[in-house]
Amino acid sequence: MQFPILSVIVFTPLVAGMLLLFIPADRKQEARVAALAAGLFTFAMSVWVYFSYDAAAAGYQFVEKYSWLPALGISYHVGVDGISAPLVMLTGLVMFTGVLISWGIDDRPREFFAFLFILATGVFGVFVSLDLFMLFFFYEIAVFPMYLLISIWGWKQTREYAAMKLTLYLFVGSVVALVGALAMYWTAYQNTGILTFDMLQLEKAGFSAGFQQLWFPFVFLGFAVLGGIWPFHNWSPDGHVAAPTAVSMFHAGVLMKLGAFAALRVGIMLLPEGAKLHMNWIILLALVNVVYGAFIASIQRDFKYVIGFSSVSHMGLVMMGFATLTHDGMVGAGVQMFSHGAMTALFFAVVGMVYDQAHTRDIPRLGGVSKVMLWPTLAFIVGGLVSMGMPGFSGFVAEFPIFMGVWQSHPWIAVVAVISIVVTASYIIRIIRSVFFGELPAEFDGHLHDVRVLDKIALGVLTLVLLVLGAYPPVMVPMVETGVQHVLHLLGGA
Template structure:
């Protein structure tokens, strides 16, 4: 049993973080802590790259199973709960994203203070949850890892945060856990309807979708439960309010990980559980959630225009971009969904880059208010240029990741010929313009305007670890922008059959 578990490569995505936790617990000083965090995150990155390459080779060799590396070990036998793992292109993309952001996040918290050991313990616990979530295909295990990823946020923000951190930490935790309350009900409900009358009930995603036994009435009840449950983490209007406060108060690495990876759990869950298992209800009820996500896209962008705190601007921009992910998923066609996954990758990297840069700027100027800063291009050119690049990616400049993702989404969305979808697509498209407004506003004020504060003139540019983490993120952003075909090939296999056959649409 134990040997079988360890012969599956995916399980190491959980084993490595757990080993890191054990290693951190034994650490005595900051150097050891950094070493453990660094070695572990490099190992995770290497592992995800290996899985990526291996996956592509398997697919090239004609492997047609929906999920690869699948394995399933009985856990709570009488309830048929298994520790079941398996990945497809989407999960691999998400695993890669998480590994990259964890790696850069480690650099961003190079000088965390106080209690570095505890900080990294919680951070790694969070990533254990994230990795576990992406490799699981058993609803129970998935949900367990999902909650493991949520709770460390409370202490990470509460202890190491800034501003009104107590309020934000509590709000974020309660809202996200509130979402997971609905989710839990939805998941147990799915379990009890997972098999036709008399069949063996199951928690396994693949089996449930093959059984396709949830009748329409129950789908109408369970789909909103799961979609809202995950949607809260995906910052769906009106459940997005935790996001600005939470991101603004969180320390840099936590904002990066949270906006970059954790919010993707929401989008991924909506796709993988809500839509994948209950496509009929998704088709019928999509309009409700399209309206809500449409509002998040536009409303998030408008809100970002009037904020003066850099982190708030970026948090609202995340609401807008993550709204676009859910929006695209709900379009229920291959192109838009491919775009949604691309947008998750793109937003994850770009927003992590943003938060890293904001953290670095804040670490020097000790303010995040754009009215109190200016002319940073002269003072810290490296950071400023990086900021411009991040901004360009965000507003969708061709060659960077944002363009590809948004383009694909809107092309896919416009395939719907009815009035409702067309109108909402156009409305969502407007967000690109609004994005340009707030990005250029910040860039103009912060980087090019006159120097606001004399003291800022003495500030220094980025240190080596900061350069390293920003440059690696920029490379990734540019890679998606320049080689979109690679990524869309990676994720497109998932869409080739399954859910759309139920709907009869493509």
């Protein structure tokens, strides 16, 4: 038997989180070190999985399957394909850098890391699930720690409200999708006589077109709530802003991908006929995300809200890429999930560093931060260039194919969507100018100082990932293509 690497990745955070709770409450430093060790280990494992994935062989790899509840066809079935392997690495990356960034948390750090790690287990679990029941199991595990993380360690002014709003939104989405999943399960049983939650078998269950068209919107939108799709995106900026830095990173960086990923895996892949019918209007929702998100971001005064809405905008691009149902659009969306994840984690990390010292995120009050914080400035600029989709950076690698795909399927939508690039550039440049350059306001004189070494490591790692992917796209694009091939096959094309 091969080494169960995916199970190790999924359960290391959970076990580590449980063990953390046994460290005495006053031994805060030990808790942090233990958390860092677990984060680093998991990250290393996820990188290993990514680079050992054989893109030539394609398909699901590192598969493990054990029966869980045989009577109902529930199994523990994990594996990664070309779309999920990058996301697993992304989760490891954000988990590791998230621990580094959270070094300064002084209020019950062991509980903080424990909940953060339970969240990580949920996220990893969803990305590797090949069983529909298991996917829901881990999906819900990923939702509830958010509530505690935000309401306990979040921004005092809005955390209670934002945490509750976020949790309820996501829970609503997931249970709506759950009803759809149960309908799929029983219909597959009627069609094939096999009771199974195994997604690879459900793909072949032969759902009638009418059935697929009926349930697709529920399943897709149920999950897409977590992907921040308009008009259900409202929880997301509030949640991002209220969350503590590491949680914002996790949240925007990984959790929103969870929604998009599950919408793809369960919605598009299991109900392709429904996708063909409904994507024609869902792409409009995504368009609203892209353009409206960018405009709203550009008028925010709060630094963190800018990034929050920019996530809404960028996640719209992911949804749009999926909605094209074309090769280019989906490959772009796959890469965008990774690129945006790393980029937005970087953004939130920088925002957190600035806020921790300046105690304000009001853009007009900030300025000249680059004079004391060189690393965050450079990192933010790189992130900004990614965000604008500059050639040579990972954003370009992702967004260009998405626009190509949209052009192929809905040309006029591409024309409208392109506006967002201009708007994005405008607000990113505005932030860079007014936050990082210019005069350092007198009130911050002496209050601001450079960031910790650990922060620099985190920023360095995130920046490096973005630069490598931008400079050398073959490191990821062919892999994502193999995953997309399978989706296209299910859609009846290619």
